[in-house]
Amino acid sequence: MQGWFTGACAGLLLSIIATAVAAKDVDGALEHPMFERYPGQVLAWQHIENYQPYKVAVGPVSGYRTISEWIETQGRVTRTFYKYEGDDRTYSEVYKNYLDALQAEGFDILGQGNSADRKGVAVGSRQWMEVTFAENPATKPGAVGTMFSGTSSSGGAGAIVATKERAAGTAYVVIYVEQHSRNYIGTLIDIVEVESAETGLVVVDADAMGSDIDEYGRVVLDGIVFDFDKATLKAESKAALDAIAGYLKANSEKQFYVVGHTDSKGTFAYNSKLSSDRARAVADALKQGYDIAPDRLQPHGVGPLVPVFSNGSDSGRDKNRRVELVERE
Secondary structure, eight states, X not given: OOOEEOOOTTOXXXXXXXXXXXXXXXXXXOOOTXXXXXXXXXXXXXXXXXXXXXEEEOSOEEETTEEOOEEEEEEEEEEXXXXXXXXXXXXXXHHHHHHHHHHHTTOEXXXXXXXXXXXXXXXXXXXXXXXXXXXXXXXXXXXXHHHHHOOTTOOXXXXXXXXXXXXXXXXXXXXXXXXXXXXXXXXXXXXXXXXXXGGSOOOOOHHHHHXXXXXXXXXXXXXXXXXXXXXXXXXXXXXXXXXXXXXXXXXXXXXXXXXXXXXSSSOHHHXXXXXXXXXXXXXXXXHHHHOOOGGGEXXXXXXXXXXXXXXXXXXXXXXXXXXXXXXXX
């Protein structure tokens, strides 16, 4: 499986050909915008929290129901469970395809293991899974229960823990695969999109900008801060502007749209004007303060039309209020 990851929305995972199983998917569940499933899988369960803690296990079992090496993080957590029913695939095939795809897309593999030994303590063993599931329980009932419970006929299991640094923030991916029975393979994919901008200290850097633009054609400009309900750039935006200007000067052949976005609070007309004014403020700051050629940056505002998260929560609205650099020909 190649090209597993796609560049849809904020970003991560998978570009394989989707199989004709959508009609069998559980009602109300949607593929994560950053990936598509392994061919033949059915999306059987999903739970999304806009903001919650998650413990990423990166070490083996070190004692009774204990793992000593964790990364404690928090953010938007999307948990998606897939089932594959049939006797023409094994869990090890599914596991290897996901691992190959993560590595091909430049993810850092923090831990991996693939073993049928139920007594093992390594990453990916059933004992390891039991501990990680206890720390990150499934709070919504459904088909994922088979992954958490196991059966007497269960076969092997495997897991992959990976991360990728992106301009929009850190993403963690934890993939659990198990041969639940001879003809039933379960796969749980947990994606944690870290709310790094919450501190107000995260600034986009040139390397991350280049990576996201090359992969997705766009990048969120973290570290750009405005006065409340205004298009006036705050002084703390300077570090981000320095980094953006550095990238633009190092890539002088590229041209961009500067695109302003808002949340959905307020009228459409108000938000449209605010987003346009903010995009123009960023473009003007780069042109006037850093000698970026005026014709390289075209400011536009789209108001609340392109949210990246639900506007039903404070954290979602915060993410939707943003300025992006979008590559143009």
